[in-house]
Amino acid sequence: MSEFLRAYLTVAVFAAFAGLLIAGVLGLSRLIRPNRPTPQKLLTYESGVDPVGSGFSQSQVRYYIFALLFVMFDVEAVFIFPWAMRLELYQVFGLVEMAVFIVILVFGLVYAWRKGVLRWV
Amino acid sequence: MLSFVQPNIDYHALAPELVLVGALLLILLVDLVFEDRARWATSSLAGLGLLAALIPIITLAVNGHDRSMFGGAYVVDNFALVMKAVFLLAGYVVVLMSTDYIGEGDYYEGEYYFMLLSSLFGMLIMASARDLISIFIALETLSIPAYLLAGWRKRDLKGNEASLKYYLLGVFASAVMLYGMSLIFGVTGSTVLTDIRDGLGSGESVPIITVGILFVVIGFAFKVSAVPFHTWAPDTYEGAPTPITAFLSVASKAAGFVALLELVFIAFEGHEEVWKPLFWILAAITMTVGNLIALRQTNVVRMLAYSSVAQAGYMLAPFAIAGDLSGGNVGAIKAVVTYLIIYAAMNLGAFAVVIAVARKTRSAELSSFGGLFEYAPGLAVLLAAFVFALAGIPPLGGWYAKLAILNVLIDASTPWATVLAVVVAVNSVIALFYYASVAREMLMRPVADGDRTPVTIPASLAASIGLCAVSTIAIGVAPNLIARFSDLAHFVS
Amino acid sequence: MDVGASWYLVLAAMIFAIGALGLMVRRNPLVMFMCIELMLNAVNLTFVTFSRELNDIGGQVIVFFVLVVAAAEVTVGLGIIVAILRRRPGITADDVSALKG
Numbered sequence: 184m185s186e187f188l189r190a191y192l193t194v195a196v197f198a199a200f201a202g203l204l205i206a207g208v209l210g211l212s213r214l215i216r217p218n219r220p221t222p223q224k225l226l227t228y229e230s231g232v233d234p235v236g237s238g239f240s241q242s243q244v245r246y247y248i249f250a251l252l253f254v255m256f257d258v259e260a261v262f263i264f265p266w267a268m269r270l271e272l273y274q275v276f277g278l279v280e281m282a283v284f285i286v287i288l289v290f291g292l293v294y295a296w297r298k299g300v301l302r303w304v
Numbered sequence: 305m306l307s308f309v310q311p312n313i314d315y316h317a318l319a320p321e322l323v324l325v326g327a328l329l330l331i332l333l334v335d336l337v338f339e340d341r342a343r344w345a346t347s348s349l350a351g352l353g354l355l356a357a358l359i360p361i362i363t364l365a366v367n368g369h370d371r372s373m374f375g376g377a378y379v380v381d382n383f384a385l386v387m388k389a390v391f392l393l394a395g396y397v398v399v400l401m402s403t404d405y406i407g408e409g410d411y412y413e414g415e416y417y418f419m420l421l422s423s424l425f426g427m428l429i430m431a432s433a434r435d436l437i438s439i440f441i442a443l444e445t446l447s448i449p450a451y452l453l454a455g456w457r458k459r460d461l462k463g464n465e466a467s468l469k470y471y472l473l474g475v476f477a478s479a480v481m482l483y484g485m486s487l488i489f490g491v492t493g494s495t496v497l498t499d500i501r502d503g504l505g506s507g508e509s510v511p512i513i514t515v516g517i518l519f520v521v522i523g524f525a526f527k528v529s530a531v532p533f534h535t536w537a538p539d540t541y542e543g544a545p546t547p548i549t550a551f552l553s554v555a556s557k558a559a560g561f562v563a564l565l566e567l568v569f570i571a572f573e574g575h576e577e578v579w580k581p582l583f584w585i586l587a588a589i590t591m592t593v594g595n596l597i598a599l600r601q602t603n604v605v606r607m608l609a610y611s612s613v614a615q616a617g618y619m620l621a622p623f624a625i626a627g628d629l630s631g632g633n634v635g636a637i638k639a640v641v642t643y644l645i646i647y648a649a650m651n652l653g654a655f656a657v658v659i660a661v662a663r664k665t666r667s668a669e670l671s672s673f674g675g676l677f678e679y680a681p682g683l684a685v686l687l688a689a690f691v692f693a694l695a696g697i698p699p700l701g702g703w704y705a706k707l708a709i710l711n712v713l714i715d716a717s718t719p720w721a722t723v724l725a726v727v728v729a730v731n732s733v734i735a736l737f738y739y740a741s742v743a744r745e746m747l748m749r750p751v752a753d754g755d756r757t758p759v760t761i762p763a764s765l766a767a768s769i770g771l772c773a774v775s776t777i778a779i780g781v782a783p784n785l786i787a788r789f790s791d792l793a794h795f796v797s
Numbered sequence: 798m799d800v801g802a803s804w805y806l807v808l809a810a811m812i813f814a815i816g817a818l819g820l821m822v823r824r825n826p827l828v829m830f831m832c833i834e835l836m837l838n839a840v841n842l843t844f845v846t847f848s849r850e851l852n853d854i855g856g857q858v859i860v861f862f863v864l865v866v867a868a869a870e871v872t873v874g875l876g877i878i879v880a881i882l883r884r885r886p887g888i889t890a891d892d893v894s895a896l897k898g
Contacts, residue, residue, distance in 0.1 A: 247879060251872045258868040261861050272308045290332060297336045437859055444866045451873050455880065464881045471877055472829060475870050476820055479836035482863065483813055486840050486856075490806075490847035495855055 248300050259288055317371040317380040319360030320388055321428050327353025328421035335414025343413045347403040347764075350417035354396045354424070361389050376496050377435030383641070387431035387562050390645055394555045395424040397652045400768035401659055402547040406456075416456065419449035420551070427559045434570065436485045436495040439563055440478075443527070446559055447474050450552060454544040466543025473526060473536040481523020487516035488571070497571040506574030517578045520567060527560030530586045530620060531593040534613045538597075541609035546662065549605060550655035553612040554648045561619060561644060568623060569633050576627050583623035584720060591617025591731040598738050604658055605668040607738055611694060612651060614735060618709050619643050621724055628716035635715065639708040642786055646705040646779055647694075653772030654690035656765060657683055664759045673742065675751035680759045684746040686773055693776050695739040696732050701779035704786065706732060805846040813839035826878050830871060837867045 266273070266281055273280075295301055315322070330353070331346050338345075364371075370381040398420065406416050426446030433439045451474060455467025489495055491513055492503025504513060522533065529537040541549045572579060594614030601607035622636035629635045658668060660683055665672040677684040693700035706728070713725035761769075779786050816835030823829055841860045848856025 247875065251875060254868050255872055258865050261864060269308070276310045287329070290329060294332060294336060437862060440859075441862060441866070444869070448866075448869055448873055451877065455877055458880045459884070461881075461884055464877065464884065467877045468826070468881060471874055472820075472826075472833075475833050475874070476817075476836075478870075479813075479816070479833060479840065482837065482840045483843065486843040486847065486859075489844065489856060489859070490850070493847075493851040493853055495859070 252295055252300065255291070256288065311374055314371050314373055314380075316360065316364065316367075317373065317378075319364075320357045320392070321425060323357040323360065324353060324421060324425050324428060327356065328418050328425065331414060331421065332418050335418070344407065346414045346417045347399060347407065350421055351396055351399045353421065354392050354399065357428075358389060358392050361385055361392070374435075376498055377438050378432050379434045380432055383565075383637075384431040386641065386645075387558070388428050390558060390648055391424055391427040391431065391555055394551070394558070394648050394652060395420065397656070397768045397771055398547050398551045398555070400764045400771075401550060401652075401656050402545075403764040404663075404762040405545065405547055405659060405765075412456075416453070419453050423447075423449040423453070423551075424555065427555060427562075430559045430562050433563075434497045434566060436489065436497075436500075439566065440482065440485065442559075443478060443481075443563065446556065447478070447527075450474075450548075450556055453548045454540050454552070456545050456548065460543075462543040463545075464543075466540040469536045470540040470544075473533075477523045477526030477533070480519050480526075484516045484519025484521075484523060487512050488520065491516065497566060500571040501573050504572065504574055513575060514578050517572050517575060518582065520572075521564070521579055521582060524560050524564050524567070525586060528557050528564070528616045528620070529613050530616055531590040531613065534590070534594070534616075537613055538606050538609040541612075542603065542606050542668075546605065546655060546659045546668070549609070550652050553609065553655070554651050557612065557616060558644050558648065561640060564623070565637055565640060569626065569637060573633070580624055580626060583620055584724060587617050587620035587624055588724060588727050589617075590614065590620060591727065595731050595734045595738075599734070601738070602670050603668050604670055604673065604742065605655075607670070607742070608651070608654055608658070611735065611738070614731065615643075615647055615651070615694070617731070618706070618728060619647070621709055621728060622712050624724055625713060625716035625718070625721040628718050628721060629712060630715070635712050639712045642708040643705040645786055646701045646776075649772050649775040649779065650690050650693040650701055653769060653776055654687065654694065656769045656772060657687040657690060660759060660761050660765055660769065661687075663761070664755075664757070670742070670745055671749070673745045674749035675756075676746040678751060679756040683759060683761075686769060688743040688746065689773065690776065691739040691742050693780065695736045697736075699777070699780045701776040704779060704783040802846050802850045805842060809839045809842040809846065811839075812836075812842065826881075830874055830878075833874075834867060834871070837863055 262284065263281065266277060270277060327349065331349050334342050334349065335346055364380060365382070365385050370379065372379045399417065402416065402420070406413055423446045426442050426444070426449075429438060429445060430442035433442050451467055451471040454470045455463045457463035488500060488504075491510075492500045494500055494503055526533040526536075537553075541553060544552065568579060568583075591614045594610050594612075594617055598607050598610035598614060601610060619640050622639040626633050626636050661673060661676060661680070662668055673687075676687070689700055693702040696702040696706040710725055710728060713721045713728065813836050816832045816839060819832035819835065820829050823832065841863055844856040844859050844863070848854065848860075
């Protein structure tokens with residue numbers, strides 16, 4: 184077997200393992216859980232809102248703060264990825280620098296939390 | 305295998321920025337932990353933080369030698385130190401002005417000072433940035449909090465509008481500037497300003513270089529509110545809380561000029577045929593249009609807004625004569641820095657007095673200043689002093705600033721420079737009309753609503769007026785003080 | 798067909814022009830935001846193209862910073878827009894004109 188295919192074999196083994204794991208967990212829970220379907224439970228889950236009406240509808244403005252927070256923290260992660268790829272190279276210096284960066288981000292999160300933005304209204 | 309060389313971080317050189325970041329995080333923390341109980345303390349914390357950040361600047365200045373970090377991208381030299389000191393002092397005066405203004409409204413005090421210090425932090429970086437990325441990051445760090453500060457009265461439609469206009473034009477300008485930077489990066493393959501100078505070389509420009517330089521300069525022309533990119537300024541200045549108006553018209557504008565000085569005199573030095581005519585036109589129309597529109601204003605804040613547009617025109621003039629001076633460009637840079645420092649003192653002072661008067665009259669209309677001399681002679685004299693300083697009348701600080709600009713224009717001794725000097729002189733006369741109209745209103749007109757109760761001035765506001773008045777008069781009487789500081793500011797090697 | 802760097806640069810210039818034009822003619826604040834994003838992404842494309850041409854990773858590093866700053870700008874801008882829309886529903890940029898002179 185060529186080196187190329189051997190590399191893909193690892194991927195295949197991982198995929199099979201992942202599939203088995205999901206099937207096993209879901210199958211097990213299906214076996215042991217009670218099953219009492221109601222119309223409410225069978226609805227498609229859409230961020231806690233009943234999926235009624237047309238596809239183009241106005242959403243609650245209160246979601247926008249979550250969206251903004253998500254955008255900010257999501258984008259900050261762009262700095263963490265390259266750092267994580269080369270962590271062993273940067274050693275303690277890199278660790279400290281990233282800790283400083285993340286601590287400052289945490290300030291933002293703490294602010295949002297204290298202001299009650301993270302609470303579901 | 306890639307190798308990684310740990311960058312040499314000079315903590316002494318970074319100390320002003322670190323102190324400032326410490327102070328602003330502390331303010332955020334105090335606001336979050338103690339909430340309403342300690343909100344009054346945030347303004348004192350902000351003031352103390354700014355003064356504490358001045359200490360390392362003094363030790364760095366005493367120490368004397370230039371420090372350079374990150375491959376020349378971050379430089380702490382005398383120019384950077386002088387500008388940082390100006391930013392911090394201007395910030396301190398704005399905090400003093402804000403203390404009661406913000407404390408009495410139903411505003412978010414903790415966040416206000418947090419944003420103010422964040423914006424100042426961006427300005428400190430700008431003073432040291434010698435690299436396109438650092439300049440861009442500094443510009444955004446100082447602008448984004450400023451967009452929010454402009455709309456601080458969020459339930460007031462005028463505040464919203466001020467914020468929206470400033471925001472839309474601000475981000476448009478930074479996109480234009482970035483596009484210019486990307487072209488310059490493409491031509492030179494570097495982001496460090498000195499490498500860009502070497503990469504661009506001198507001589508004939510190819511179109512891509514011309515477009516790049518043009519876009520970058522136009523981007524910053526928005527920031528310093530040069531005509532025809534000034535349209536946001538009067539509306540934003542009127543709608544924003546008055547201390548923030550003072551902050552934007554002084555500190556934010558100064559930061560734009562710092563960036564222009566760095567970019568134009570270091571990176572684009574070899575291509576003056578591209579930017580010299582541009583600056584000539586910008587300077588001439590900025591001062592003329594600013595002054596002519598200011599003549600028609602009936603609101604003092606709006607008048608000061610157009611006056612600050614016109615003042616930007618004077619400061620743009622030395623850019624237009626670069627290369628014509630016998631002593632190199634240092635003279636032009638010195639003239640701009642001198643003007644910036646003096647302008648900061650007198651403009652902040654004028655706004656501080658307007659805030660004090662508006663505490664009683666609740667208005668910034670010119671008519672509400674009627675008869676101010678009768679019931680608040682101290683304030684009236686001070687406001688007259690500040691506007692006459694802005695007009696350039698000796699012995700108040702402004703004359704030396706004007707003289708510095710006119711001096712370099714005449715020294716350049718080219719026909720174009722002489723014409724520009726004449727334009728500056730004519731504009732100074734036009735400006736005298738509207739500056740004098742403020743004084744006339746206070747002295748000769750009747751009290752607007754017959755209410756002659758004296759104006760009560762809180763201690764911190766009085767301190768800010770006092771600081772500005774002392775520096776405006778001291779510079780006017782002994783201009784050698786400022787000459788010494790701006791002498792330090794030759795950073796072109 | 799050979800697609801060289803100049804193709805990308807021309808594409809970026811066109812996207813930038815579309816964004817700038819859109820910002821000037823459109824009056825819906827949200828569409829104006831999108832136009833700003835368009836301009837910033839044109840800048841990113843230019844940086845990445847040059848970065849590849851010059852074999853210099855610096856250009857791609859700038860793109861990271863531009864992305865983050867763009868996100869911060871949009872967050873602030875949406876905050877301002879929501880503050881205005883709460884006061885005056887259905888507003889356009891032309892309606893925001895309490896300040897004149």
